[in-house]
Amino acid sequence: MSVFVIGGTGFIGHRLVRLLVARGQRVTCMDINPGAHSFADLGDKVAVVRGDVTQFDDVMAAMTKAAPERVINLSYMLGSDHPPHVAMKLNILGMDNCFEAARLLGAKHTMYASSLAVNGKQTHYGDRPVTEADDVHGEYQYAKHKIVNEWQAQDYTEKFGMLITGIRPANVTGPDKVRGSVDHVNVITESARGNAIRFPFKDAMRCPIHVDDVTEVFARVLMADKPQHRIYNTGGVAISLGEIADIVQGYLPDAKIGFDKETGGKAISGNHMIDNTRLVQEFGVQYRPYRERVLQIVNDIRRGNGLPPAG
Template sequence: GPERGGAQHMSILVVGGAGFIGRRMIPILAAAGHDITCMDIDVATASAAFASLGGKVKVVRGDVTQFDDVIGAVQESRAERLINLSYFIGDLAPHVAFKLELQGMDNCFEAARRLGVRHTVFASSVAVSGQQSRFGERLVDESDERYGESQYAVNKIINEWQAHDYRRAYGMTITCIRPANVTGPDKKFGSIDHVNCMCQPARGKPVTFPYADTMRCVIHVEDMAEAMARVLLADKPRHTTYNSGGVTISLGELAVLVREVLPDADIRFEAATGGREKSGNFLIDNRRLVEEFGVQLKPLRQRVREVINDVRVAEGLPPVA
């Protein structure tokens, strides 16, 4: 394709692009001049999300569990890049979870293989690591053991194996990104205590949590989308796996940041302590991503204010200066 700013225009297929992260990542890729196809089962949400981008994003209905849908979208888009973001955070019936999360991922990898997609990316999760207590009080990096036990975590661990298997068998370039606790005003699934800690007070509602010392590693969805876009656009990243990292913070500390913006926020904790030892991996080494891709996270204080104001505007309330 033609050169712009030293980067090729590429054809990119985003599977599950109408979701929480995809809605932020696709505009970044479109702004860089790439040709984007969003395949999602929810065409209405996708079409509404990308309407303002004019003809830069093509939305196609597809079900990631159906191989014909996936390979059809890869063929039609002539994709040089594929990223799979379709998943369900939480527990599904095992049969459904297998189809969506394991068969769906295999469909993406096999379609990419058959049609010669040059670089395939998928979202794993911090959840693969399991509890922080497994590692002690130290940063966890991409080479560490994985102890995740939930359906979601184990399926992500299996996805990482699937990627390894395709690399081993075919020499494909498949990159795994492990987002930490992604936050944003419209997050509905997965870890949402950190979301509720900001969003409920923004709506003028009280919120209560079991422990003030529950730990999270928080990354704003826009920072996550930017990091994913950078990795996806690379021809061949140096590593197969990248932690997103984020800001390590307790819910109690997050409440302090919220009260800086909303002094009257009613945020309560049933206990001061007891959460830290139950927390998932929250000390995360993201040097690979930072050093190779120059990813810089915006300060959490700024992001807290943005999330609060995004919620207030959506609710018809005046933003906080």
């Protein structure tokens, strides 16, 4: 089956491309930065195209050539500090270009990444897991754009009968994550590099999920013929930066992790209690224990730095 991945050389994208190929799919990866990851070892199983998702002609030309049954858009501007015009073009117009091209070419299933950011702060919901049916309270540029993306998908679905599915990943973690929420990653990676690191609040809450688990989620849902829902939470592990630091120091006793304050972070933390019953029941996903994932990241970094494995 032909699968078209926009943003396919990114943090999640390059792993998804590789997983899809391992499962027998023919993949076309379109990215504005095609050199960010090499798929040379996969030979002709992956076609890599330089293309800008904000340019409809680029998307149409590459997608027409690939004639995909499945399309997924992972290209995005992570974070909320971007100039409005630039972010709007990539996040909103880019998404529309993807949906419109998929519509014109009759793709059977189109997917995109939303985010837990749509929910905003956990305090909107109290001390309970948030479901996909809850109202959204996202406040900043990134969250607002994801909320609009979910609306764009619904609009295309309702007006044209398209099948479009969104995933709301939690705080994705991995050794090479450098964009988006990174404090929960840096506490692991900087310690593994032997660097001291400091954060404002020990009780700041996050909901990490390893990038391999998120990739598996995207692959399973993308290959489904008819997912039952339009949106799925990935969920993850609700944990404080202080607790992550404790796990890291269990593997690296000399790690120098400091906090300015013990408390004050939880009250301003984003949504971190997440219900992923939909995904688990329909797709049977199971995540490896977070503690194991921390060790995996520690050792990915140590291997890269020529250090012996920890743990």
